Amino acid sequence: MNIDDFKIERYFSQYEFTAKYLLSSSDCDGYSVKYLLDHASSEELSAWENQKLGYTETKGSPELRRAISGHYQTMGTDNLLVLTPGEGNFCLMNVLLERGDEVICMSPMYQSLYQVAESIGCKLNFWKPEYQHNDWYYNPEQLKAMVNKKTKLIIVNFPHNPTGYMPSSTDWDQIIAIARVNNLYLFSDEMYRYLGTNPNYKLTPACELYENAISLWGMSKTFGLAGLRIGWLASKNKAVLAKVEAFKDYLSICNSGPSEILSTIALNHSDKFITPNNEKIAGNIKHFQDFHQRNPDLIEFSVPRGGSTAFVRLNIPKSTMEYAEILVKNTGIMLLPAETFDYGTDFVRIGFGRSNLAEILKVWEKYLHSGSN
Ligand SMILES: Cc1ncc(COP(=O)(O)O)c(C=O)c1O
Numbered sequence: 001m002n003i004d005d006f007k008i009e010r011y012f013s014q015y016e017f018t019a020k021y022l023l024s025s026s027d028c029d030g031y032s033v034k035y036l037l038d039h040a041s042s043e044e045l046s047a048w049e050n051q052k053l054g055y056t057e058t059k060g061s062p063e064l065r066r067a068i069s070g071h072y073q074t075m076g077t078d079n080l081l082v083l084t085p086g087e088g089n090f091c092l093m094n095v096l097l098e099r100g101d102e103v104i105c106m107s108p109m110y111q112s113l114y115q116v117a118e119s120i121g122c123k124l125n126f127w128k129p130e131y132q133h134n135d136w137y138y139n140p141e142q143l144k145a146m147v148n149k150k151t152k153l154i155i156v157n158f159p160h161n162p163t164g165y166m167p168s169s170t171d172w173d174q175i176i177a178i179a180r181v182n183n184l185y186l187f188s189d190e191m192y193r194y195l196g197t198n199p200n201y202k203l204t205p206a207c208e209l210y211e212n213a214i215s216l217w218g219m220s221k222t223f224g225l226a227g228l229r230i231g232w233l234a235s236k237n238k239a240v241l242a243k244v245e246a247f248k249d250y251l252s253i254c255n256s257g258p259s260e261i262l263s264t265i266a267l268n269h270s271d272k273f274i275t276p277n278n279e280k281i282a283g284n285i286k287h288f289q290d291f292h293q294r295n296p297d298l299i300e301f302s303v304p305r306g307g308s309t310a311f312v313r314l315n316i317p318k319s320t321m322e323y324a325e326i327l328v329k330n331t332g333i334m335l336l337p338a339e340t341f342d343y344g345t346d347f348v349r350i351g352f353g354r355s356n357l358a359e360i361l362k363v364w365e366k367y368l369h370s371g372s373n
Helices: 006-016 031-040 042-049 063-070 083-095 112-120 140-146 169-181 238-248 257-268 271-294 320-332 356-370
Strands: 080-083 102-108 123-127 129-131 135-137 150-157 185-189 213-218 231-235 310-313 347-351
Touching: 031 213, 063 080, 063 231, 063 238, 063 257, 080 083, 083 112, 083 213, 083 238, 083 320, 102 112, 102 347, 112 123, 112 150, 123 140, 123 213, 140 169, 140 257, 150 238, 169 185, 231 238, 310 320, 320 347
Parallel strands: 102 123, 102 150, 150 185, 185 213
Antiparallel strands: 080 231, 129 135, 213 231, 310 347
């Protein structure tokens, strides 16, 4: 298989465990095993202690699928397939797509969501946002105009990484209708579901609204438990899920049992994980607004509608890649530049899920005023 490098992940692999300050992470700080187990009931603790370390069910344990199902209106345990988030994407593209198919995907977007389709030999058509002063808009009318006879799949991601964009419910209904009228599959990456501070932007998962939609969600972002490596596909289309399950036999085969139990506990006590994450995101957005007010000429920023990130324009004479490289060398601050999203040279992603954001902004500001940039 011939596949281009996954630029975001390659860039993170250079700095994620060496740079002193991470200002672009999309996840929230990871919770500890102790924090998680402190919220477990006595039955859940007993299940954890007695968990056998053998192979597990390919679909995901019944207990885990029951806990996941509780977070949907119409997804029963047999509408769910548990796997790692990236594996979900990889398997799904492989079972749905063939060389020559056309795929509509958002730009910018988390690269694996379109790169796998391209490596299969599909033609990608990018749905681009309208942009004004850091306000992003994905216009469903444009999406509608992009569909043609060869289109097989639409791929969307809301809350959106990196812009934090969320459609209104009217626009969301229109996106779903475009898929339905044209009989297209809709892959909806909902990894950031429930994250965000604006109560006006909450979406019903695509899998609840359309029979050929497949939603992806997991423990990594919403729950602050990325290290569990647990995600799932949810769909009314059981035939597609069955094909993905068979494809998974060539990858992980089954999930890690300890991760399944820990995920089940977190899903059964979800508020204990999601509420602190959203409080942290809200506090950090406030810090970033203050930073923006103090440095209005450096950046264009407006509060994202959802998720844990913003894509912020830097008004600098250098490319964002050049600037990010200089900044990390001089201050230890890692910024993720637009180049890693194949989206020009003017934006950086800011992540609001880490508790040291205010401290990092102080270091950045000191550097800005030192005259050495
Ligand atoms: C939109 C999106 N989908 C999927 C993933 C994959 O999640 P994970 O890193 O837990 O595999 C990410 C991770 O950043 C993401 O941003």
